[in-house]
Amino acid sequence: MNEIVMEAKHVYKTYKIKGDKKGEMKYVEAAKDVSLQIRKGDIKLIFGPSGSGKSTILRCMSMLDFPDKGEIYLGDLCLTKPGVDLNKARAKIGFVFQHIYLFRHLTALGNVELALRQVLKLPKEEAKKRALAALEEVKVTECVNKYPSQMSGGQAQRVGIARAIARNPDIILLDEPTSALDPELTGEVIDTLRDLAKEGTTMLIVSHEMPFAKEVAEEMIFYDEGRIIETGPPSLFFNAPNTDRAKQFMTRIINRTTRE
Amino acid sequence: MDVGQQLIYLLEGVPLTLSISLISFLVGIAVGLPLAFIRVYEKEVGFVVDAYEKVFRGIPEIVLMLMIFFGLGPYFPIPFNSAFFVACFVLGLRSGANQSQIYRGAIHGVGDEQMIAGQSVGFSKWRAIWHIMVPQVFTYSTPGLGSEYALLIKDSAYVYVIGGLAEVMTRAIQIKSSPPYDVVTPFILAALIYVALTFPIAFWLDRWGTKRKRKLGL
Amino acid sequence: MFEFLSDPYTWTLIIEGLTLTVSITLFGVLLGLGIGTLLSIGDIYGGKTIKALIAVYVEFFRGSPLFVQLFIAVYAVPAIINIQIDHAVLAFLVFGLNSGGYQKGYMKGAIETIFNDQMDAGLSTGMSRAQTLRHVILPQAYRIVIPSWTNEFCSLTKSTSALAFVGLFDLTAAGIALRFSTFQILPVWIVIGIIYLIWITSFSKIMDIVYEKKRIPGIELNMQ
Numbered sequence: 001m002n003e004i005v006m007e008a009k010h011v012y013k014t015y016k017i018k019g020d021k022k023g024e025m026k027y028v029e030a031a032k033d034v035s036l037q038i039r040k041g042d043i044k045l046i047f048g049p050s051g052s053g054k055s056t057i058l059r060c061m062s063m064l065d066f067p068d069k070g071e072i073y074l075g076d077l078c079l080t081k082p083g084v085d086l087n088k089a090r091a092k093i094g095f096v097f098q099h100i101y102l103f104r105h106l107t108a109l110g111n112v113e114l115a116l117r118q119v120l121k122l123p124k125e126e127a128k129k130r131a132l133a134a135l136e137e138v139k140v141t142e143c144v145n146k147y148p149s150q151m152s153g154g155q156a157q158r159v160g161i162a163r164a165i166a167r168n169p170d171i172i173l174l175d176e177p178t179s180a181l182d183p184e185l186t187g188e189v190i191d192t193l194r195d196l197a198k199e200g201t202t203m204l205i206v207s208h209e210m211p212f213a214k215e216v217a218e219e220m221i222f223y224d225e226g227r228i229i230e231t232g233p234p235s236l237f238f239n240a241p242n243t244d245r246a247k248q249f250m251t252r253i254i255n256r257t258t259r260e
Numbered sequence: 261m262d263v264g265q266q267l268i269y270l271l272e273g274v275p276l277t278l279s280i281s282l283i284s285f286l287v288g289i290a291v292g293l294p295l296a297f298i299r300v301y302e303k304e305v306g307f308v309v310d311a312y313e314k315v316f317r318g319i320p321e322i323v324l325m326l327m328i329f330f331g332l333g334p335y336f337p338i339p340f341n342s343a344f345f346v347a348c349f350v351l352g353l354r355s356g357a358n359q360s361q362i363y364r365g366a367i368h369g370v371g372d373e374q375m376i377a378g379q380s381v382g383f384s385k386w387r388a389i390w391h392i393m394v395p396q397v398f399t400y401s402t403p404g405l406g407s408e409y410a411l412l413i414k415d416s417a418y419v420y421v422i423g424g425l426a427e428v429m430t431r432a433i434q435i436k437s438s439p440p441y442d443v444v445t446p447f448i449l450a451a452l453i454y455v456a457l458t459f460p461i462a463f464w465l466d467r468w469g470t471k472r473k474r475k476l477g478l
Numbered sequence: 479m480f481e482f483l484s485d486p487y488t489w490t491l492i493i494e495g496l497t498l499t500v501s502i503t504l505f506g507v508l509l510g511l512g513i514g515t516l517l518s519i520g521d522i523y524g525g526k527t528i529k530a531l532i533a534v535y536v537e538f539f540r541g542s543p544l545f546v547q548l549f550i551a552v553y554a555v556p557a558i559i560n561i562q563i564d565h566a567v568l569a570f571l572v573f574g575l576n577s578g579g580y581q582k583g584y585m586k587g588a589i590e591t592i593f594n595d596q597m598d599a600g601l602s603t604g605m606s607r608a609q610t611l612r613h614v615i616l617p618q619a620y621r622i623v624i625p626s627w628t629n630e631f632c633s634l635t636k637s638t639s640a641l642a643f644v645g646l647f648d649l650t651a652a653g654i655a656l657r658f659s660t661f662q663i664l665p666v667w668i669v670i671g672i673i674y675l676i677w678i679t680s681f682s683k684i685m686d687i688v689y690e691k692k693r694i695p696g697i698e699l700n701m702q
Contacts, residue, residue: 064598091604101599104592104696105618114613115603149696163603317632318675320639323650323667330657331664414543421643429545436553443553447546455541 002040004075005171005202006061006093009035011070013056030056031067032226038171038204043197045217046206048224049249054206055098055175057223061204062093062173074170091119094164094172098179100156102148108135108159109144112166120167134166135159138192154185158192165196172196174205210253214238222246261442266435267449274453276427280347280419281412287352288408292359296397297389299360300367309360316357321418324350329422347419351412358411362404366397399472406465410458417454428453482660483669492673495652498566499638500677502648505570507631510577517582518589519611532582539579544637547572552644565646573634580630581623588622589615621697628685632678639674649673 013031018024030053038044046054059065061072063079063086072079074089103111112131116122122130135141138158143151151159157177164172177193178186190212197203197216207213213220214234222230222237222245230237230246238254241247261269299309325346332340339345374396378388398405417429426434428450435446482488521532539547551572552565592615600610642651653670657663 062602064601087601087604087606090601093602093604095602097599097602099595101595103596103599103614103618105614105621105694115605118609118613119604147695149694167604314679315675318678319671320636320650320674322639322642323653323671323674326650326653327664327667327671331667334663410541414541414545417543417545418640420545429543432546432549436549443557447550447554451538451542451546451550454543454546455538458541459537 002042004037004073005040005042006038006075006204007036007073008057008061009071009073011035011057011060011067011072013053013060013065013067015056029053029226031060031070034070034226034228036221036228038202040170040202041200042219043201043203043217044205044219044221045213046204046221046223047208047210047213048222048229052224053226054223058173058175058204058206062090062095064095087119091115091167092170094167094169096157096160096164096172096174096177098176100148100153100160100180102156102159102163104148107145107147108140108151108162111148111159112163115163116166130166131162134162137165137195138162139188152185153181154188157181157185157189161189161192161196165201171202171204174203174207176206176208178207178209208253222249224249261435263445263449266442266446269435270428270431270446270449270453273426273428273431274457276344276425277413277416277457280344280351280416280425280427281409283348284351284355284412284416285409287348288355288359288412291353291356293363293394293397295356295360296363296367297393299364301385301389313357313360316354321350321354321415322421324354325418325422343419343422343424346422347416347425351415351418354415355408355412358408359405362401362408363397365404366400367393369400370396402465402468402470402472406461409461409465413457413461414454479662479665480669482656482662482666488656488660491652491655492649492670495647495649496673496677498641498646499635499648499650502566502570502573502638502641503631503635506573506577506634507627509570509574510579510581510630510634511627513574513578514581514583514585515616517578518585521582521586522589522593536579536582539576544573544576545640545643547576548640548644565644569641569644569646573638577630577634581627584623584626584630585619588619591622592618618697621692621694624685624689624692628682628689631681631685635674635678635681 011031011034013029015028015030016025017028018026028051034057036044036057046057048054056065060067063072067080070080074092077084077089079086079089102108103114106114109128109131112134113127116127116130117124120127132141132144135144138161140151140155140158140162143155143159148156148159161172161174161177174193178189181189186209190209193203193205193212194216205217217234219231220234220237221228222241222243224245230241230243232242236242237246237250241250295309295312299306328340328350329343329346333346339349370393374392375385375388378392379385383391416427419425419427420429420433423430432446432450436443517532517535520528524532548569551568555568556562596614596618597607597610600614601607605613638648639650641648642654649670653666656670657666660666
């Protein structure tokens with residue numbers, strides 16, 4: 001079997017958010033004893049109802065949020081131990097955000113180059129070459145000198161993907177990459193992800209794009225109320241899920257998709 | 261004078277400081293409110309308002325006070341020989357320019373729909389403005405007005421340059437100029453007095469404004 | 479009435495005064511920008527003590543007149559520390575400290591608008607907090623505050639007229655000198671007033687042009 005690229009072990013994470021009544025605080029248990037493993041070349045997809053905590057577990061894996069309990073591993077390195085150089089670790093992880101979060105003051109080229117120069121400390125010329133190559137790979141060369149506000153959502157998100165892959169990370173984490181985009185624009189992003197999948201990139205995606213899941217994901221993880229309920233290949237979920245909750249969710253989704 | 265005596269002497273100047281700032285503020289409302297609405301709703305005359313604002317943004321208050329008190333005073337002793345009048349006049353007009361900008365922002369913040377709604381129930385343009393826009397504009401403007409009032413309290417110190425008015429700044433300089441010529445304490449005390457005057461006003465006005473805003477759903 | 483305008487001596491005085499006014503304003507605003515940036519970062523990352531100190535600093539410099547602060551700087555400070563310092567330098571420092579108090583507010587507002595998202599994005603690429611601040615957040619924040627900067631500059635220039643009353647030869651002091659040498663009151667002050675007006679209006683225009691040139695579409699004062 002391939003080596004383990006990233007692993008989460010018994011992760012717990014709770015959020016405090018404002019309640020409905022004045023002064024009331026609600027606790028959201030986003031992760032309750034969650035463990036998962038990603039091996040090299042895996043393409044896994046986490047899906048489930050909104051608010052279940054899917055994004056949280058992804059953010060914990062790249063240590064953008066810190067788990068309350070449990071451990072996160074990048075290869076052999078335990079990220080949750082105090083004193084670990086998280087910046088170095090995050091340099092090996094590519095992250096794509098739902099709301100894209102491009103650096104507004106830089107062009108597409110600048111966005112991809114920045115980390116290459118500041119984190120990998122590449123010289124100017126080489127950084128530019130690699131950035132252009134990444135942008136070519138996601139097919140947004142027409143945006144190279146454009147600013148984020150001048151691009152469409154689909155173009156911007158693909159630049160975001162380029163920014164994530166330019167460093168040749170060990171794994172790419174994608175948090176609902178198409179959710180914030182207009183429906184006509186999701187196609188371009190999904191095509192890009194499909195290309196990346198073909199090249200054997202290790203990916204962990206949170207998404208509810210079911211058609212994409214069917215085609216590209218090797219394993220799907222059903223996540224609800226902070227727990228992993230069921231895992232299996234797409235064929236399992238699309239034909240006969242084992243658990244009731246998964247069955248309920250899939251029926252609703254499939255009905256919605258067939259109606260469209 | 262020791263510190264305690266200085267403090268009392270300075271505090272005696274506070275009523276004057278507050279009077280100057282209060283009257284200037286009211287003049288500012290009287291000037292700024294109409295100017296703001298004119299600028300938004302009578303666009304052809306807008307350039308007059310712009311010119312007015314530019315003049316008061318571009319000429320220091322001290323220069324204006326010197327100009328009017330010493331330049332016009334001799335020819336028109338009433339009212340320009342009164343330092344109090346000149347101070348309120350200059351600061352009031354300046355405040356009018358600032359407030360005009362504040363209200364303009366508030367008018368856009370409140371939204372044109374309110375005007376349209378007002379006119380749809382039969383109000384003429386200016387009656388709609390008075391009954392519907394003005395109250396909302398005021399509520400919306402409270403933070404900006406709070407800082408404008410604080411600014412007036414501070415700028416009241418400028419009246420020192422035309423002399424004759426024993427408000428806080430002038431008194432501080434009087435202490436410095438008479439034996440034992442203390443140059444340290446009077447100014448530090450004066451600064452603290454001004455801070456004590458400006459802090460609560462901005463604070464309370466902001467709180468009151470936020471509460472009313474929430475009530476009105478702004 | 480305005481004959482003094484044809485006398486070259488008049489213009490010598492005016493230029494000398496204007497030079498001081500302009501220098502103190504420009505250097506004061508720049509110093510204020512540096513101080514404001516440091517204070518805003520301190521306010522975001524600092525612990526309770528630092529935040530409290532910053533709050534006191536800001537409240538003092540924003541809550542009391544620059545006029546009084548100027549007197550403290552020029553008269554009280556040398557007396558306290560027992561060293562004689564050039565008054566112009568003291569004036570420059572106090573203008574910078576004062577401006578810093580206001581600019582901290584502008585910078586903090588700008589930074590907070592973009593902070594969470596852009597910090598996440600920066601960290602996700604492997605950059606450290608400091609790197610992200612330097613290469614991602616501050617460059618955007620500086621562009622957002624340029625309009626406030628222009629405002630700050632105008633208000634600071636007007637405040638420089640107080641310099642004349644602590645013994646420095648600024649444009650207002652030139653006016654006072656002219657008023658006494660020509661015995662003209664209203665004409666002199668009208669001319670001085672117009673010079674201030676021209677200076678402030680032209681500088682605002684220049685800043686508008688700079689803003690347009692440096693503007694990046696998508697980064698504005700009222701961004702979401």
